[in-house]
Amino acid sequence: MSDLFDYTVRLGDDALIAAQRTAEWIAAAPQLEEDVALGNIGLDQLGQARSLLQYAGSLDGRTEDDLAYFREEREFRNLQLCELPNGDFAHAMARLLYFATYQHLLYEELRTCADETLAGVAGKAVKEVAYHVDHATQWVLRLGDGTEESHRRMQAALEALWPYTGEMFESDELIGRLAVAVDPAPLRAEWERRVLAVIDESTCSRPEASYQHTGGRSGRHTEHLGYLLAELQHVARSHPGATW
């Protein structure tokens, strides 16, 4: 398998697993407008996943569905941040702020990379994730500076997810070898600047963590991913060879 395949799958898996979690909010959101907004965001993430997994699959003769439905848990390369269970709405917005800000910085660079397909996907996605960042920002501000309860919940969510953000900026040998890959390590400073500005404005305090989780990029996940995949994959796997 090529480095380009491995790299594209990382980005595709991030988007796919994020979409699966976002979609869980549909018909369970705090208000109808939010069902619509989260539906939009989930559809954007799923669209990014499909473009990326189609491209990865085209490099080694597989389809997007082969990759989404017929890989094992250890073969998934997404960030652990994407697979964590939803928690309350504050957790959803904290995750979206962290993840979409990262995606935005990443896609902004990727859209000028030498690989035309990746650049094209990134060029479209960067506009979508700019909206996701904006949506998450608005909610983090409202919840952080809303009521006592919402402030407490927002603070707890920002802190709970912070130890899963370090993984986004890990550089490794694959990144070093593959010229078109965006090295995420240098994105961290700008990511922190943007995210901390929102957190400051929200009146929440900056999360601190002495430890950062890692493993997603090498297929070592939390226990949650197995259940997510069991649900995502079971119909397709129950009917091998079927088309839908």
Added chain:
Amino acid sequence: MLTRMDSFQATIDADGRIEPRDAMPEGYRKTLIRQIAQHAHSEIIGMQPEGNWISRAPSLRRKAILMAKVQDEAGHGLYLYAAAETLGVDRAELLDLLHAGRQKYSSIFNYPTLTWADIGAIGWLVDGAAIVNQVPLCRCSYGPYARAMVRVCKEESFHQRQGFEILHTLCNGTPGQKAMAQDALDRWWWPSLMMFGPPDAASTHSEQSMAWGIKRHSNDELRQRFVDMTVPQADILGLRVPDDGLVYDDATGHYTFTEPDYAELYEVVKGNGPCNEKRLAHRVKAHEDGAWVREAAAAYAAKRQEAVA
């Protein structure tokens, strides 16, 4: 001199549109609020049986289509509540009535979605029946409702085609997939026929609604139209409609069919369907879990307003 109520009747008689500022009899207003609210509630409760399969959709393409469809339903809910609000009620009030069990939603959503084929069957049969019910509402005498329905119907027609296409793919797939499609038709056929309401002789609200131009066709007329439209589509799919009494009548150009068991419909309306409790409990939970979020948004907005003032 014409009184304002004379002008209401004149508009109805001329098949014109009543607008929010026009005078209207209290009964007309109440009937519309009840009907539009019930319709809006049906859209948002209807998100559940289909939402039930988003996480398990068997291909990414199907997952994307289903997410978009369920999202459309949230959108329909939004503009139907907005249409109801033109009559002087607000959404929060209507949601409270739904959550308290004092306003209804379509009974069809009290049936469970047990297999992927049910997503096809809902699109094809349930959205198909909804279209037959709703197309005449585009000419409803109340303007905001009629205009909302124009948009709803366009999207429903897309939903219906995607449902048919799901089943078409299953029916041309493996024996297991085809069996899944037949099983879905067997379970959804009768509840779909019930979507047109009780037979004309037993329908309580129909006569006055017809006189007011809210309703244009009787329940039985619409049910017949649905059967005539749907049976040939089942033939294309190669599925058997589960009705031994179904025959095409050359003389009338219509199908003769067995009436559904309306006793079952009344039970489901009363709250005794397979999913009544689950659907309402899920909705109430989402609403209650979101209360702190809505309060926070209101508090934040109030603080910003103070800062400006």
